Amino acid sequence: MYKKVLVPIMGNFSEDLAEHAIDLIDGRDVDLFVVYVIDGSVPFLTPKNIKKAMAIELKKRGKCFLEEFENILNLSENKNISLEKILTEGKPAEEIVRIAKEKCIDVIVMGTGKSIVDKHLLGSVSDEVVHFAPCTILLVRTIENKACENPNS
Amino acid sequence: MLEILEIAVLFIIALLIVIKAADIFVDNVLKVGTALGVSQVLLGITAVAMGTSLPEYGSALISSLSSTEGMGLGLVIGSNIWNLAGILGISAVITGYIEADEKFIKRDGLMAVLVGVILFCIMFAVLLTSSDIVSKIGSVIMIAVFFYYLRILIKDQKKEIREFESIKEKTAKNKDTIEKIDENIPEIEEVIDRNKKTLDKKNILYVILAIISIIIGCELLVHSTRELAAVFAIPEMMMGLFLLAITTSFPELVIAVTSARKGLHGMAIGSIVGTAAFNILIGIGIPAFVVTMPVNPLSLYFDAPYMIAVYALTIILVKYNGMKLTRLTGIFLISLYILYVVLRIFFIT
Numbered sequence: 144m145y146k147k148v149l150v151p152i153m154g155n156f157s158e159d160l161a162e163h164a165i166d167l168i169d170g171r172d173v174d175l176f177v178v179y180v181i182d183g184s185v186p187f188l189t190p191k192n193i194k195k196a197m198a199i200e201l202k203k204r205g206k207c208f209l210e211e212f213e214n215i216l217n218l219s220e221n222k223n224i225s226l227e228k229i230l231t232e233g234k235p236a237e238e239i240v241r242i243a244k245e246k247c248i249d250v251i252v253m254g255t256g257k258s259i260v261d262k263h264l265l266g267s268v269s270d271e272v273v274h275f276a277p278c279t280i281l282l283v284r285t286i287e288n289k290a291c292e293n294p295n296s
Numbered sequence: 297m298l299e300i301l302e303i304a305v306l307f308i309i310a311l312l313i314v315i316k317a318a319d320i321f322v323d324n325v326l327k328v329g330t331a332l333g334v335s336q337v338l339l340g341i342t343a344v345a346m347g348t349s350l351p352e353y354g355s356a357l358i359s360s361l362s363s364t365e366g367m368g369l370g371l372v373i374g375s376n377i378w379n380l381a382g383i384l385g386i387s388a389v390i391t392g393y394i395e396a397d398e399k400f401i402k403r404d405g406l407m408a409v410l411v412g413v414i415l416f417c418i419m420f421a422v423l424l425t426s427s428d429i430v431s432k433i434g435s436v437i438m439i440a441v442f443f444y445y446l447r448i449l450i451k452d453q454k455k456e457i458r459e460f461e462s463i464k465e466k467t468a469k470n471k472d473t474i475e476k477i478d479e480n481i482p483e484i485e486e487v488i489d490r491n492k493k494t495l496d497k498k499n500i501l502y503v504i505l506a507i508i509s510i511i512i513g514c515e516l517l518v519h520s521t522r523e524l525a526a527v528f529a530i531p532e533m534m535m536g537l538f539l540l541a542i543t544t545s546f547p548e549l550v551i552a553v554t555s556a557r558k559g560l561h562g563m564a565i566g567s568i569v570g571t572a573a574f575n576i577l578i579g580i581g582i583p584a585f586v587v588t589m590p591v592n593p594l595s596l597y598f599d600a601p602y603m604i605a606v607y608a609l610t611i612i613l614v615k616y617n618g619m620k621l622t623r624l625t626g627i628f629l630i631s632l633y634i635l636y637v638v639l640r641i642f643f644i645t
Contacts, residue, residue, distance in 0.1 A: 154559065182558060186550050188312075190319045192326065192343055193551050193567075200560055260623075261392055 145279075149248040150177045151239045151268075154208045156254045156285045161215040163283045164252045165224075172223045177212050178242055179205035180235040198232070205230045236271030248278050256285035303523045310516035311351070311543050313509055318350035318547070321506035324499040331495035342446070346578065348551060349571050351544035353579050354514035359536060360583035360590070362518065367536035369419075369589065372579040373599045374541030376412075379568050379575075381606050381633035382542070383549050387556040387564055388626025395561040396614045396621065400569060403452070405611040407445055408572040412604035414441060415576050418584075419600060423591040431588040438581030445573055517544075533592055537599065537640065565621075572607065598644050602636055 150164050164175065181201045185194045209228040218226060231238050243251055255269040262270070269282055322343045329339045346353075352375050360368030388394050418434030517540070525535045548567055556564035580589070609632070613625045621629075 185554050188315055188319075188547060189550050189554060190347055190547060191323050192319075192347060193547075193555075193563075197555060197558060197560060197563065200563065201558060204559070 145171070145249040146173055147246060147248045147250075148173055148175045149239070149243055149246065149251045150175065150212070151235070151251070151253045151272075152177060152179055152208055152212055153235075153254070153268075154179075154204065156283070157208065157212050158215055159283055159285060160252055160254060161212060163281060165216070165221060167250065167252060167281060168221075168224065170223055172225075174225050174227065174246075175216075176227050176229060176242065176246055176248065177209060178229040178231065178239065179208050180238040181205055181230065181232040182235055183232050184234065202230070235268045236275070239268070239272050240275045240277070244277050250279045250281060251276055252281045252283060254285045255282040300524070300527055303520050303527065306516060307520040307524070307543075310513045310520060311546070314351045314354060314513035314517060314544070315547055317506045317509035317513060318347060318354075320502055321350065321510065322347035324502040324506065327499045328495065328503060331499075346571070346574055348547040348567065349575055349579065350510060351514070351517075351547070352541075352575055353582070354510045355517050355540055355544055356579040357583045357586075358511075358514045359518045359521075359532075359540075360587055367518070367521070367532045367540070368583055369580060369591065369595055370533045370536030370599070371540045371544070372575050373595060373603050374537035375545050375579075376572050376575055377599075377603050377606055377636055378541050378633065379545055379548055379572060380610055381629045381636070383545065383552050384565070384568050384610065384621065385626045385629030385633065386549070387552045388621040389623050389630065390553055391556040392623050394556050394564055394621040394626075396565050396619050397562060398619075399452070400565055400619075401611055401615055403448065404566065404569040404573070405607065405614075407448075408569055409604060409607045409611070411438075411441060411445075411573040411576050412600065412607055414438065415580060416596070416600045416604065419589070419591045419596045422589045423593060423596055426588070428588045431584050434589065435581050435585035438577045438584070442574070442577035442581060445577070449570075531645075533595070534640070534645075538637065569610075594644060598640070606632060606636075 145167065148164055148168065150160050152160060168175070181198060183194070183198050183201070185197065209230060213226060213228065216224060216226065218224060229242060231242070233241075239251065239253070242248070251272065253269055253272065255267070257267055269280075273280055273282070326339050326343050352371060356368040356371050358368075359371060384394070414437065418430075418437065421430050422434060521535045521540055522532060524530075524539070525532045548571065551567045552564045555561075555567065583589070606629075610621075610629065613628070614621055617625055
């Protein structure tokens with residue numbers, strides 16, 4: 144059913160995302176696109192050199208996170224997965240939606256789970272993607288739900 | 297009313313000029329420095345650490361040259377308290393947490409405390425003797441400490457570059473596996489490029505124009521601050537402590553919050569703590585050589601100790617919170633700043 148899977152990563156919870164993606168793929172032959180978006184936007188009056196330093200640092204981190212995700216996927220064991228790593232710059236939600244459209248993605252697997260306070264203060268990429276994505280989305284909850292750990296409770 | 301509005305507009309325009317001119321200055325100094333073969337490491341460190349503080353340095357120097365009330369000293373101390381308690385606190389509250397590394401505690405944090413103590417001792421000696429010689433000796437000590445700190449930073453930076461290069465060699469075989477990379481962003485190796493580039497006269501012109509703009513902007517900033525102090529009958533020292541300190545730290549606020557939001561915690565904390573020592577060593581050290589440091593007893597007995605206490609408390613909070621500044625500790629830091637403002641305005645005047 145799902146032949147093209149897109150996994151946007153931000154460095155945290157890569158293992159959770161990979162685990163859910165592999166479970167969803169369920170041994171089928173798929174093209175898996177993993178994307179890290181360098182958010183290069185800065186507020187007015189940010190010094191030019193600092194903006195550049197931030198972009199360089201984010202690019203360096205993005206490469207590391209993509210390599211890390213590849214290692215987690217363990218492609219030698221999961222030979223059914225054809226992986227493409229994408230490092231791009233822009234607004235995260237817009238870039239994810241653009242790539243999903245360009246690559247004709249069937250499903251996006253991404254993390255969600257900010258607290259209400261964080262959502263208000265930092266915004267939520269997954270919220271935006273949910274509204275504009277051209278495909279199905281699997282939102283991986285990254286907040287532990289301890290209440291459901293014990294079925295008897 | 298119209299007069300106040302005019303002064304406020306002048307203040308904002310002057311602030312924008314100074315911040316923008318400082319940015320242009322740093323950008324072009326880097327290019328000129330590279331062309332002249334100055335170490336990229338040295339340029340990088342000074343540009344990042346001092347670039348955002350130029351508005352403070354300029355305003356502190358100009359107010360020290362023209363004020364007897366210690367506006368310049370107040371500006372630097374007030375700015376440091378605001379940077380650490382206010383900006384770092386706000387950043388932690390917005391982003392949820394800010395991670396710090398060992399370097400924060402062992403190098404920058406301790407250096408900030410040490411520099412604070414050195415400043416306190418020099419202020420005490422100057423107040424006791426009112427001597428120009430003591431002020432000059434203090435200035436020389438601060439500038440010497442500045443070069444010592446700069447040396448440590450350069451050494452660490454060189455070590456980081458060496459480590460980066462060895463990691464790069466090890467991972468070189470994996471480099472082609474990323475299918476699509478945005479080429480607009482330079483690689484780090486381009487930034488640490490050691491090749492000399494040709495000297496462009498345009499960059500020198502921009503440096504000169506930026507310096508002139510910083511001087512004019514700071515002059516206007518200090519002038520409008522004085523006017524506002526006169527209109528509202530507030531001591532100049534207080535205006536330096538709060539109005540100038542907070543407004544000239546605007547670039548630090550933007551950098552700390554933005555980098556923390558992007559997960560660049562090292563940059564967020566480094567831009568604040570790393571510049572704390574620089575602010576004192578340069579922002580007070582250089583003016584103290586030109587004119588006798590105007591020490592206000594309240595600055596000595598309350599502001600400086602409060603600043604040192606805020607430094608020490610921040611280090612302790614980070615160390616005993618798993619090397620993190622959490623949202624809760626951020627709220628605590630902001631409360632420390634509010635407490636300082638309340639005490640300084642209503643009780644210790």
